[in-house]
Amino acid sequence: MSLLNVGSRALLANQAAIQTAGNNIANVNTTGYSRQNVVLATMPGQLTGGGYIGKGVDIQTVLRNHSDLLTRQANAAAATDAGDSARLERLKQLQDVFSGGAAGLGSAINDMMNAFSDVVSSPTDLTARGVVLTRIDETARRMRDGAGRIEEIELAVAEQLKGAVNVVNNLARDLAQVNQEIVRARGNGQAPNDLLDRRDQLTREINKYVQTTQVAADDGSVSVFVGASQPLVLGGTAASLAIGDPQDFGSGSGQKKLLFIPANATAAQAIEMNDSMLGGGQVAGLLRFQNGDLAEGRNLLGRMAVAISEALNSQNKLGLTLDGKPGENLFKTITLANAVPGNKNTSGAKMGVEVADASKLQASSYSFTFTGADSGTVTRQSDGKIFPFANMGELNALMLGQGLRLTDGAAPPATPGAFAGATDKDQFLLTPLQGVASQMQSVQSSPRQLAAANPVNAKMGAANDGSLQLVSLKATGKTWDAALGQVVNTGALTLPPSPVPPATGAGVTLTFNTTAAGTTFTLAGNTATPIDMSATPPKEMTAPYEYIPGKRISIDGWEITLQGSPKTGDTVTVGNAADPQYGDFYQRDAGNASALMALRDAKMFDGASLADGFAGAMAQVGTRTQSAKFAATLSSTIAANLERERAAVSGVNLDEEAARLIQYQQAYQASAKMIQIAQNIFDNLIQSVGR
Incomplete structure (x- = not known):
């Protein structure tokens, strides 16, 4: 009976092995299936006078090949x-x-x-x-x-x-x-x-x-x-x-x-x-x-939309149309959204924003965290840079450096620089350029509305003896901000006096005086101190004003460049181009069109020109x-x-399984033969006992 039991166990074990191999083959293409193996163990032997006699094999478990690591x-x-x-x-x-x-x-x-x-x-x-x-x-x-x-x-x-x-x-x-x-x-x-x-x-x-x-x-x-x-x-x-x-x-x-x-x-x-x-x-x-x-893509596109529209609008408004009227916007004014207040804010303060200088805009959003009513930090999210501020003046100056001017967030017209009322732990998220590109729209349809002419005109004094020549004259809208100590582009332009009826030579007059020490000039008719635009950075000039050929001088929002050597008493008068004294010259003038075209090379996007901004x-x-x-x-x-490494452990290899099928088949056949032999021995034993 022991031999028969050993054969039976071997037959069942090899049958299970064949069935498991077949299951592996059947699931070779099943996603997530792990190859399985029958784990066999030797049955404890039976002690006899001649030692332990084996009692066959037992199926311990069916193990899946799997590595947790x-x-x-x-x-x-x-x-x-x-x-x-x-x-x-x-x-x-x-x-x-x-x-x-x-x-x-x-x-x-x-x-x-x-x-x-x-x-x-x-x-x-x-x-x-x-x-x-x-x-x-x-x-x-x-x-x-x-x-x-x-x-x-x-x-x-x-x-x-x-x-x-x-x-x-x-x-x-x-x-x-x-x-x-x-x-x-x-x-x-x-x-x-x-x-x-x-x-x-x-x-x-x-x-x-x-x-x-x-x-x-x-x-x-x-x-x-x-x-x-x-x-x-x-x-x-x-x-x-x-x-x-x-x-x-x-x-x-x-x-x-x-x-x-x-x-x-x-x-x-x-x-x-x-x-x-x-x-x-x-x-x-x-x-x-x-x-x-x-978010960066939106900011990049929004910055281009704002910078282009602001630059062209500002310059066009500085010129004269074919009808002699001041130019208007070429693009619809883009409105920047107010900052989003934090959900835990307690002050109820609103923070608005407007464009201060399109050339300084950053393709970024900003988060504000207040540690008091007037202090805190600003985080520029594009690069994670943190800017601390100790008072509202520092905050306003900080944002002006980013090309933005804070407002009180009220319905238009908002008050620039009037943001206030924040309390400790207040937070704001400013996304000024997100989605604004969708607002870009042209608003002019008549070619006559293109302000191609300069709003100012210049005349050399009739009695000039020197070689003074006009190189360029254009409106820029740039003025000196005393609080910031720098030039800002506000689009403000103070035109020279325009008496009615016009007086001969009416306007802003530069009168030159040449000595052995150099050449200086005085001004009459202006409203603001001139600015040396050739200096780095630009700076206000002090009287008597030094004349250097080729120096760009900004006066009341327009800029003049002169060349040559003036004599004492030589003059240049800059007048209102719409004055009848200049006739219809403004219709043939393209000074502002030149300034508009020059914006193509203006540094606008992180030092890149407007033309290269998209690139x-x-x-x-x-x-x-x-x-x-x-x-x-x-x-x-x-x-x-x-x-592949995981599949090498858990995956099914058809060649390997085919080889195992043959191995298990032969073992199964041998087990069956063992049972047959045991049966024959048992039959012979019964017959012998029967005799």
Whole structure:
């Protein structure tokens, strides 16, 4: 009977081995399946006088080939890969908004600025003026198109985030249920391999969206944590995630956050998760794009829209139209939104903002934290730089350095520099350039409204004996700010006196005096101290004013440059170009058109010219995209390598299983032969006893 028992056990063991190998082969393409092996153990031998006689084999368990370490590493790498890939996909779409070529925004800007050259050559040509207005309208349209495409990307990202979070919540519930089934199944003392594979696969799926960490419990369940500490799945209980607005500034911030909602809690009890703690996963990658890359794209586009419209509007308003009237805006005035107050603010103070100097604008948002009514810090979010301020004067000066002027936030007209009323721990988020590109719109349709002429005209004194010559004369709108101790561009222009009827030589007169010590000049008719614009930085001049050929001198918002050597008594008179004493010369003058065209080379975007501003923005977005592409390629390679290492342990190798089938088949046949021999021996024994 012992031989028969040994054969029977061997037959059953090899049958189980064949069945397990067959199961492996059947599931070779099943996602998440781990290869299984039958674990066999020798039965305890029977003691006899001649020693221990073996009693065969016993099936101990069916073990799945699995490495916790490799699985965790592969999950983490897959999460990083998913996050980098999701961000790269959206960055490519953002890069399309900042594309070059004839259909791009940069081409439209350059065409617009170059169109002024024909007006400079022929200021009375209505066709040339009409082309300028057409180019202005095309630039505004492409700017709005770019803003619209960014909005479409944002909507797509929002929907993708919602969909990803819904998938995670469903997977978390499934994982919690599998945990419960595993706990029940472990009551029989054996590992439920298929359920364990199912749980590992669910964990892998969750990691594609949100990176997790897992902690095993003694009962066989596994708890899954997100954001390093929040329990998404705790044994058989699942929490949930949601996408919402930041709790400090709400929807006005333009940002999105991942919210953790504990089990049996309401949405109002959601916990805002720190983006830096999310790690990888599609959700983390999309949030990084939404709150970082997309915000920068909006700021870059918004800064171009504001800078271009402000620069051209200001300069056009400094000139004269074909009808001799002051110019008006070429673009619709862009309104900057008030700062968003923190949800925990107690003061009720409002913070508004307006453009002070378009050339100093930064493609950034700003956060303000007050440590008192007049002190605190400002954080520039584009680079994280922190600026402290000890009083409101320092705060206003600080923001003027960023090209912005704070206001009281009241309905227009707001009061510049009047922001006040903040209290300790108040916070504000200022996003001045977010979404403003959609406001860009041309407002002039008549070519006659293009203010191509200078509002001032100059005449040399009839009795001049020297070689004094006029190099340039243009309106700039730049004045001296005594509080800041620097030149600011306010668009303010004080035209020379214009008596009625006009007096001969009426205006601002420069009278020169030449001595052995040098040449100086005096002024008459001006309202402000002249500014030496050739100095670095520009500075106010002191009387008697030194004359240096080629020096740019700003007076009352207009700028004159003279060349040559004047004699004592020589004069230059700058008068109001609309005075009848100059006749209709303003119709043939293109001084302001030249100033408009010169804006093409004005330093506007972090030291880059207006014409090169779009190229700079395109390079910034392109650099982000290339960096993201490198990161995605690297993380994909690492994830693929770790997955191959995991699959080498857990995956099914058909050649190996085929070889094992033959091995188990032969063992099965030998076991059957053993039973046959035992049967024959038993039959012979019965027959012998029967005789």
